[in-house]
Amino acid sequence: MNEQPPPSAVMTQLLAGFQVSQALYVVAKLGICTMLDDGPLSMADLAQRSGASPQPLGRVIRTLGMLGLFRTTEDGRVETTPLGATLSHNHPQTQANVAEMWMEQQYLPFSDLLHTVRTGEPATEHYLGQPPFDWISADPERAALFARAMADVTGTMRTGLFDGYDLPPGKVVADIGGADGSLLAELFTSHPDRHGIVFDKPAVAPIAAETMITRGLADRVEAVAGDFFTEVPAADVYLLSFVLHDWNDDDAVRILQTIRRSAAPDSRLLVVEGVMPADDTPHPMKLVDLTMLGGTAGRERTADEFTDLLTAGGFHLDRIVPRPSPFSIIEATPL
Numbered sequence: 001m002n003e004q005p006p007p008s009a010v011m012t013q014l015l016a017g018f019q020v021s022q023a024l025y026v027v028a029k030l031g032i033c034t035m036l037d038d039g040p041l042s043m044a045d046l047a048q049r050s051g052a053s054p055q056p057l058g059r060v061i062r063t064l065g066m067l068g069l070f071r072t073t074e075d076g077r078v079e080t081t082p083l084g085a086t087l088s089h090n091h092p093q094t095q096a097n098v099a100e101m102w103m104e105q106q107y108l109p110f111s112d113l114l115h116t117v118r119t120g121e122p123a124t125e126h127y128l129g130q131p132p133f134d135w136i137s138a139d140p141e142r143a144a145l146f147a148r149a150m151a152d153v154t155g156t157m158r159t160g161l162f163d164g165y166d167l168p169p170g171k172v173v174a175d176i177g178g179a180d181g182s183l184l185a186e187l188f189t190s191h192p193d194r195h196g197i198v199f200d201k202p203a204v205a206p207i208a209a210e211t212m213i214t215r216g217l218a219d220r221v222e223a224v225a226g227d228f229f230t231e232v233p234a235a236d237v238y239l240l241s242f243v244l245h246d247w248n249d250d251d252a253v254r255i256l257q258t259i260r261r262s263a264a265p266d267s268r269l270l271v272v273e274g275v276m277p278a279d280d281t282p283h284p285m286k287l288v289d290l291t292m293l294g295g296t297a298g299r300e301r302t303a304d305e306f307t308d309l310l311t312a313g314g315f316h317l318d319r320i321v322p323r324p325s326p327f328s329i330i331e332a333t334p335l
């Protein structure tokens with residue numbers, strides 16, 4: 001008989017989420033799943049290679065085994081399951097950088113969520129004493145980890161984002177707040193005729209330049225450093241992916257207005273975001289909205305809210321193109 005656990009037991013499991021997050025972080029940070037790429041290893045081997053203490057490591061792995069990440073082979077060695085393998089840095093859809101970024105950059109600040117709900121001030125800002133993107137970009141290692149985590153998201157949540165998508169015409173595509181440039185690189189695999197710009201903060205733009213060298217796109221894509229509240233480069237097509245959700249309405253409108261000032265009348269703006277249903281329908285972005293609530297002053301938005309935001313920023317929302325992912329491409333033209 002398959003009995004459901006009582007609600008109180010389900011509640012205990014939900015409350016233990018913080019322990020699971022930390023355990024996942026430990027194996028990601030120690031590179032345990034990456035070490036298991038070539039096959040099973042003994043616990044002693046894993047401990048020795050990762051520089052960890054065998055007994056505590058074994059207990060973490062045993063718990064995560066119960067949650068479906070690891071299996072024990074007949075001869076007592078450890079191997080990853082397909083789920084566990086996604087914490088290998090070599091996995092094509094790796095989440096290892098997300099694990100490291102969330103636990104190192106958001107976990108402690110998120111402990112101030114109650115403050116956010118009482119006052120409206122983002123937990124991260126309250127905890128860190130400064131806006132989160134200022135804190136991230138103040139340290140090159142932090143900025144690089146954040147950019148890698150964003151690339152992990154591109155590799156998973158946004159898989160197939162541009163498949164079969166009819167990119168609006170125009171020679172130059174600028175990805176504003178483009179992080180390490182992996183999204184633009186992805187788009188350009190099917191658009192060999194376009195030239196591009198990845199625009200991001202000075203701490204991040206060099207990371208995008210590196211990506212373009214690695215992906216063989218350095219002759220077509222330039223990394224430009226700047227501030228999207230001040231000025232962005234001129235382009236035919238603007239890509240604004242996962243940026244507006246970081247900001248409150250006033251700041252999001254300021255970003256759109258900056259783009260509007262650089263845009264030609266026939267430029268196009270493509271906003272890549274999750275569009276939340278206005279009703280109670282479940283949607284993955286509702287969980288992301290919690291990340292935004294604690295982590296930034298931003299929020300996920302409904303179609304009506306995007307229409308209002310774009311109008312205030314000087315754009316007309318032309319259409320929302322749903323994609324085979326939680327994300328949509330919101331097409332807009334200058335008003």
Ligand SMILES: C[S@@+](CC[C@H](N)C(=O)[O-])C[C@H]1O[C@@H](n2cnc3c(N)ncnc32)[C@H](O)[C@@H]1O
Pocket residue numbers: 133150151153154176177178179180183199200201204226227228229240241242243246
């Ligand atoms: C959530 S990330 C999105 C990255 C990328 N577009 C993606 O879809 O994965 C937001 C990006 O905005 C950048 N950013 C934040 N403030 C900025 C500013 N004032 N000017 C330019 N870029 C900024 C951050 O450095 C970060 O790379």
